[in-house]
Amino acid sequence: MYNKNNTLFIYCVFYFAFLYIPVLLLPIFSFNDSFHMVFPLKGFTFDWYIQMWNKSRLHQALFNSIKVGIIASVVSTFIALFAAKAFTRYKVKFHGLSYGAILLPFIIPEIIIAVALIVIWTSMGLKLGLIPVTISHILFCTPFCMLILISRMEGFDKSLEEASMDLGENSFWTFWRVTFPLLLPGIIASLLLAFVISFDEFILAFFLSSSDQTLPIYMWSQLRFPKKFPHILALGAIIIIVTSLIVMTAYWLRNLGQGKKKDFSIGI
Amino acid sequence: MSIKNYIKIKNLSKSFGDVEVLKNINLEVEEGEFFSLLGPSGCGKTTLLRILAGFEYPSEGEVFFDDTNVTSLPPNLRPSNMVFQNYAIFPHINVQRNIEFGLRKENLSKDEMQQRVENALKMVQLEGYENRYSNQLSGGQRQRIALARALVKQPKVLLLDEPLGALDKKLREEMQIELRNLQKSLGITFIFVTHDQEEAMTMSDRIAVMDEGNILQVSPPKEIYHNPKNKFVSQFIGNINILGAKIKSVSNENLLIEVDCFGSIQLKNYQQIIENDRINIAIRPEEITISKISDSNYDYNFQGNVKNISFYGESTYFYVQLNNSDKILMVSKNETKEPFSENDNCFVNFSSNNLKIIKD
Numbered sequence: 201m202y203n204k205n206n207t208l209f210i211y212c213v214f215y216f217a218f219l220y221i222p223v224l225l226l227p228i229f230s231f232n233d234s235f236h237m238v239f240p241l242k243g244f245t246f247d248w249y250i251q252m253w254n255k256s257r258l259h260q261a262l263f264n265s266i267k268v269g270i271i272a273s274v275v276s277t278f279i280a281l282f283a284a285k286a287f288t289r290y291k292v293k294f295h296g297l298s299y300g301a302i303l304l305p306f307i308i309p310e311i312i313i314a315v316a317l318i319v320i321w322t323s324m325g326l327k328l329g330l331i332p333v334t335i336s337h338i339l340f341c342t343p344f345c346m347l348i349l350i351s352r353m354e355g356f357d358k359s360l361e362e363a364s365m366d367l368g369e370n371s372f373w374t375f376w377r378v379t380f381p382l383l384l385p386g387i388i389a390s391l392l393l394a395f396v397i398s399f400d401e402f403i404l405a406f407f408l409s410s411s412d413q414t415l416p417i418y419m420w421s422q423l424r425f426p427k428k429f430p431h432i433l434a435l436g437a438i439i440i441i442v443t444s445l446i447v448m449t450a451y452w453l454r455n456l457g458q459g460k461k462k463d464f465s466i467g468i
Numbered sequence: 469m470s471i472k473n474y475i476k477i478k479n480l481s482k483s484f485g486d487v488e489v490l491k492n493i494n495l496e497v498e499e500g501e502f503f504s505l506l507g508p509s510g511c512g513k514t515t516l517l518r519i520l521a522g523f524e525y526p527s528e529g530e531v532f533f534d535d536t537n538v539t540s541l542p543p544n545l546r547p548s549n550m551v552f553q554n555y556a557i558f559p560h561i562n563v564q565r566n567i568e569f570g571l572r573k574e575n576l577s578k579d580e581m582q583q584r585v586e587n588a589l590k591m592v593q594l595e596g597y598e599n600r601y602s603n604q605l606s607g608g609q610r611q612r613i614a615l616a617r618a619l620v621k622q623p624k625v626l627l628l629d630e631p632l633g634a635l636d637k638k639l640r641e642e643m644q645i646e647l648r649n650l651q652k653s654l655g656i657t658f659i660f661v662t663h664d665q666e667e668a669m670t671m672s673d674r675i676a677v678m679d680e681g682n683i684l685q686v687s688p689p690k691e692i693y694h695n696p697k698n699k700f701v702s703q704f705i706g707n708i709n710i711l712g713a714k715i716k717s718v719s720n721e722n723l724l725i726e727v728d729c730f731g732s733i734q735l736k737n738y739q740q741i742i743e744n745d746r747i748n749i750a751i752r753p754e755e756i757t758i759s760k761i762s763d764s765n766y767d768y769n770f771q772g773n774v775k776n777i778s779f780y781g782e783s784t785y786f787y788v789q790l791n792n793s794d795k796i797l798m799v800s801k802n803e804t805k806e807p808f809s810e811n812d813n814c815f816v817n818f819s820s821n822n823l824k825i826i827k828d
Contacts, residue, residue, distance in 0.1 A: 362523055363556035365543040367570030367621065377569070381560045 227437035235426055237433070248434040255431065261418035264330055265399055268414060272337035273394035277387060279338070280345030285379070287346075288353040306343045313339065314407040321408065328410035336404040341394040348393065352386030392446060474499040474657050475520070475625065480529030482515055489515050491681040493529070497659065497674075502651050504660045504668040507678035508704070513661045514629060516678075520659060521550045521627050533624065548625040549618035553633060555610040557602040563589075563613055564598035570621045588616040591650065608639050615650075625657045632667065644671050665705050669693070677701045698827045699748055707785075708750050709797050710826070715745045725749070729795035730770060735820055748826045753800035755822040758786050758808065759815050766817035772797070774812045788816055 225237075233243035252258060283302065292298055305313060313336065321332045360382065364374040380387075402416040409417055419435065422428045475497040482490040489512045497503045505513040518524045519531065522543035530539045538546055549570070558566050567585045576584065589595050592612035602610060611631055618626060628647075632640045648671045651658045662668050668675045669689045676686045677700075685697045696702035699710060713727040723735040727749055762769035775796060776787040786799040786808065797816055808814060 357554065357556065359552045359554060359556040360558060362543070363550070363552060363558070363617075364569070365523075366521060366548075366550045367617070368544045368573060370542070370544050373572075378558060 223440060226433050226440065230430070230433040230437040232430075235430060248430040252431040252434045257413070258415075258418060258431075258435070261413045261415045264412055265415040268330060268334045268337055268405075269395045269398040271334050272341055272398040273391045276338045276341040276345045276394050277349075277390040279342050280349050280390060281383070281387065283342075283346055284349035284353050287350055289358070302346055303343045305340055310340070310401075310403040314404045317404070318407045328408055330409065330412045330414075332408040333405050333412075333414065336408055337398040337401060340401065340404060341397050344397060345390040345394055348390045349383065349386050352383055356382050396443070396446075472499050473497065474501075474534055475659070476532040476535075477516075477520075478530045478532070480516075480519070480526045480531065482512070482519065482524065483527045489681050490519075490526070493681075493683055495676060495683060495686065497657060500655045500657055502648065502658045502660065502671055502673045504662060504672040504675045505678060506662055506665060506668040506675050506704070509663055510680075511678040512681040513663075513678050517550075517627050517629055517659060517661045520625070521548060522546050547623055548627055549621050549623040550627040550629065551611075551614045551618050551631045553629045553631065555614040555631075557605070557610050557613055557617075559602045561601075562598065563594075563600050563605075566602075566613060567617050567620050569617065584620055588620040591619060592616045607634050608643070611635065611643065615647075619650075619654070623656065625659060626651075628658060628660045630661055630663070632662075633664075640667070647671065669705070677704060679704075695824075696750075696826065699750075702750050702826055707753050707798055707800070709753065709756075711749045711751075711795065713747050713749045715747060729790050729793040729797075730768065733768065733820055733823065735823060735825075748828065750824045750826045751818060751822055753785065753798040754783075754802075756797065756799045756816050756818045758788065758799045758801060759817060762815045763817040767819045769815050769817045772814055772816055774808050774810055774814055777808065777810055786814075788814060790816070 228241070229237050230248055231244050231246070232241045233245040233247070234241075286292055287295070287299065317332060317336050318328070321328065326332070360378055361374050364378045365371070369377060400416055401414075402420070405414045405417050406420075413421065415435075419432050422432050473496040475495075477493055477495040480490060480493040481488065493516065505516060507513045515524060519526050522538070522541055522545075525540065530537055532538065533547060543550075558569065561569070564585055567588050568581060571581060571584060585598070586595070589597060592615050594609060594612050594616070597605070597609070597613070602613075605613065611634075614631070631647075632643050635643060644667060647658075647660075660668070660671065669692075672689055674686060674688050675692055677684045677692065679700050685692060685701045687695075692701060692705050696705060696708075702708045703710065711727050711729060713725045713733075716724045716726050716732065718724075721736070725733055725735060725747070727733050757763060757766065758774075770790055772788040772790045774786055775789050778785040778787075783800050783802050786801065788797045788799055789795070790797060799816055
């Protein structure tokens with residue numbers, strides 16, 4: 201693309217380099233035939249990918265992470281959806297205070313939440329594992345989902361819901377025929393964001409997971425053994441590609457079926 | 469044929485917190501009537517319409533549709549439909565599905581549904597727009613779709629919340645005539661909220677003029693124009709000169725008054741009861757003529773000076789400062805046979821039977 205403004209162009213180059221070069225090192229070294237992440241590259245190999253493929257503990261950790269991520273994102277989006285409706289459509293008592301209270305997990309350091317949860321969970325005599333991890337992720341993701349959905353709700357015209365009521369629908373059908381489809385891009389954004397947050401969350405999982413490792417915990421545990429390290433690079437490369445695909449799918453979904461000019465942005 | 473009152477509003481009040489937006493409203497609207505709620509913004513007209521639609525519930529009082537008490541019915545159970553100020557066309561579905569939206573419960577066959585949608589689109593002259601989305605329509609088209617979507621439900625009452633407010637003047641005038649014709653041919657009751665007095669005048673069978681939560685007058689347009697009940701109504705509907713005056717003497721049906729800027733004036737055949745000796749005298753600009761020499765066809769002639777001239781095409785307004793007074797009179801003329809320019813001396817002429825006494 202031709203750009204008259206050279207300063208801006210150079211700035212952009214540096215900006216993207218700063219953002220992406222460290223990340224791109226992972227895929228590059230994942231094909232490097234050496235245990236050590238140093239230049240010059242030694243030779244090309246698929247060994248690390250094959251090694252990764254054969255690790256059953258990795259498969260288990262990946263499966264755990266996906267399970268936790270899906271449950272956490274669905275539940276927290278569900279909670280946030282109705283909370284967002286209440287906040288934007290009804291007169292909530294102590295509006296500011298309750299709003300602040302819901303967003304509080306945002307500000308409280310994760311480690312504090314982790315310590316609090318482990319104390320409560322163990323003092324109730326319950327076993328650590330994926331269940332407390334999932335619950336903690338729901339707790340942690342809900343404020344993010346709330347923010348997305350509240351901004352989405354505020355951006356849409358209340359008279360659309362009134363029009364639906366006026367045309368004979370009760371509030372249940374109004375929700376499903378008008379509110380939900382109009383919020384759908386926001387809901388998808390909320391699901392994706394919550395899933396991504398849960399998928400790479402470390403501290404809560406570290407405290408609460410016990411022997412049921414999630415993927416970040418597994419990766420961390422492998423760092424201690426230099427010989428086991430390179431297949432983590434292969435794993436990282438795959439995660440980068442999958443994440444990019446998810447984001448692209450989200451954009452594609454956003455434009456699907458809508459008029460071209462329509463802005464149903466996934467925007468957070 | 470006796471015409472029945474379809475909508476009845478009894479002793480209705482509405483408060484939001486400490487603010488009383490509607491104060492003891494009583495109103496009856498006939499079946500098949502084009503009825504306008506007219507008033508400045510904040511007068512409560514939209515709240516009253518929203519109470520009729522069921523979006524707000526009154527703090528006190530009752531609403532009847534066809535002798536059925538609907539006060540606490542939600543909007544989906546009322547035989548009324550609404551055209552929203554911003555049209556509220558659902559952006560995620562096309563025109564066809566927007567119009568079908570309200571027909572879900574009627575269990576129509578596909579053909580019947582299609583027929584209803586086609587008829588509705590024909591009614592608003594937008595055949596062939598079934599597959600468009602809201603963002604592919606102009607303001608005027610959206611307005612028509614909103615109308616079609618409401619009318620396809622075959623409501624008993626159509627509620628319109630300033631539906632022409634966002635359109636440009638020419639389109640607005642076309643839509644006024646179209647809406648009026650549509651209402652006549654369908655014969656359903658229209659309740660039309662507007663702050664535009666011209667709009668209300670041209671379209672309505674009757675107008676309710678509202679201010680600060682009260683209905684000040686309910687009359688047909690001509691009646692409101694020629695016999696406004698008070699100062700607010702007279703000033704809100706059209707232009708008018710309001711002059712302060714004092715009563716000097718009353719004899720039989722003749723009244724001698726002292727108008728601040730005119731001096732003594734005799735009013736004949738005066739029947740209204742006067743409570744106060746300070747009164748307001750009103751006269752419309754078109755009931756005064758302007759001339760270079762005094763016109764003996766009129767009872768009263770006063771000298772003045774033309775301060776400003778506003779040309780509106782079909783009429784011209786002259787702002788005349790009377791000699792020996794700082795009062796400026798508005799005078800309108802349909803044609804300008806006698807061309808005046810600013811600062812010309814002139815005569816203003818009128819007859820005493822055009823002067824009306826108006827309450828505060």
